[in-house]
Amino acid sequence: MTMPTEGWDWGGIRGIILDAVGTLIEPTxxxxxxxxxxxxxxxxxxxxxxxxxxxxxxxxxxxxxxxxxxxxxxxxxxxxxxxxxxxxxxxxxxxxxxxxxxxxxxxxxxxAWRAFDDVGPAINAIREAGLDFVIASNFDGRLRAVVAALPALAGCEDRLVISSEVGFRKPHPAFYGVACERMGIPPDRVLCVGDDPENDVRGPERAGLLGLLIDREGKGPADGVMLPSLTELIRNLSGSEVGRRS
Ligand SMILES: [Mg+2]
CATH class of the missing domain: 1.10.150.720 (Haloacid dehalogenase-like hydrolase)
Known part of the structure; x- marks a missing residue:
């Protein structure tokens, strides 16, 4: 498994796009x-x-x-x-x-949903690192009520980028463009984090973003940059020079 700290310019990252289902929340x-x-x-x-x-x-x-x-x-x-x-x-x-x-x-x-245990700490770590973030999903408008009611995602309701509202699904490049515009950050300074190799890594990379696979079930391809959970993302955010490059 490749760790993202190897050769990654964490200092250049200004914003993070978080996938929702399988990354932040799961059905229960x-x-x-x-x-x-x-x-x-x-x-x-x-x-x-x-x-x-x-x-x-x-x-x-x-x-x-x-x-x-x-x-x-x-x-x-x-x-x-x-x-x-x-x-x-x-x-x-x-x-x-x-x-x-x-x-x-x-x-x-x-x-019908729960947030994974590492979600609250990860969002805190993102905020503490001084990074902007959005939650970007192919789920439809129903996601708004779900996010609004989950304690781990409190305050994230106004950070939602939903494909049915944008007009394009992941992995269309326009979707990631809208997510970057929402933060006011150029794509090459944005890291996309999610559990789908195509929608959250390869699609973003084609659109000029960085992509990081969260592989919670340990079944993803072994040749890419991936982490088993958001806990390791927190370590990279708090133990590095994230967002410090001018
Ligand atoms: Mg997902």
């Missing part, structure tokens, strides 16, 4: 369990492991489809996208409309 209970329960309420018994497999398959397939297109989005597009994913993961539901409405509402509630 897990997505597959919530889908399994929604199916069961309609008398449909599905193995949670099978639901999990399908979710990963179709979530990824849908992203790939989007990447073939213009990556343009809005709230209605995201709604349709999730509708496709749910109907692919649970194709045999007696009442698909009802299940989709339940799942849509569920993941819009803050009680």
């Amino acid at each position: 209970p897990p997505v597959a369990q919530v889908y399994t329960d929604a199916a069961f309420r309609q008398g449909l018994v599905v193995e949670t492991s099978e639901v999990k497999r399908r979710f990963h398959q179709y979530f990824r397939v849908d992203e790939v489809d989007e990447q073939l297109g213009p990556l343009a989005t809005d709230e209605a597009t995201e709604y349709r996208r999730w509708r496709r994913i749910v109907s692919n993961v649970l194709p045999d539901l007696p009442e698909p409309d009802r299940a989709f409405a339940e799942l849509w509402d569920h993941f819009g509630r803050s009680t």
Whole structure:
């Protein structure tokens, strides 16, 4: 595993873009369990492991489809996208409309999410290092209510950059451009931190930013710059000359 302190110009970094899902927050209970329960309420018994497999398959397939297109989005597009994913993961539901409405509402509630334990300390470390930051996500407008209610993300509501509001999804370069503009910092002084190699590392790098992979489940590629959690990011922020270069 490559550590980012090796050869990285931390002193040049002025701002940080944090991904949301998988980086700052995660669904609790897990997505597959919530889908399994929604199916069961309609008398449909599905193995949670099978639901999990399908979710990963179709979530990824849908992203790939989007990447073939213009990556343009809005709230209605995201709604349709999730509708496709749910109907692919649970194709045999007696009442698909009802299940989709339940799942849509569920993941819009803050009680369906938790912040990882290292998030509060990481945001404090970013603030103490004198860096600006935004939370930038392909999640839709529902993220606003979730962030507003989670204690670890208190005060971050006005730092949200959401693709359905911007008009482009990650990894479209325009998305990262908007996030940089929000902070008023040029892309080459901005570090993108997240759990998706394409959306949070390669996409940002193509747009002229730095990218850092947070690999919480230890399954990412071993050839890139990655950290197992935000705790190591905190160490790099507090033990270095971050943001001190003029
Ligand atoms: Mg993510």
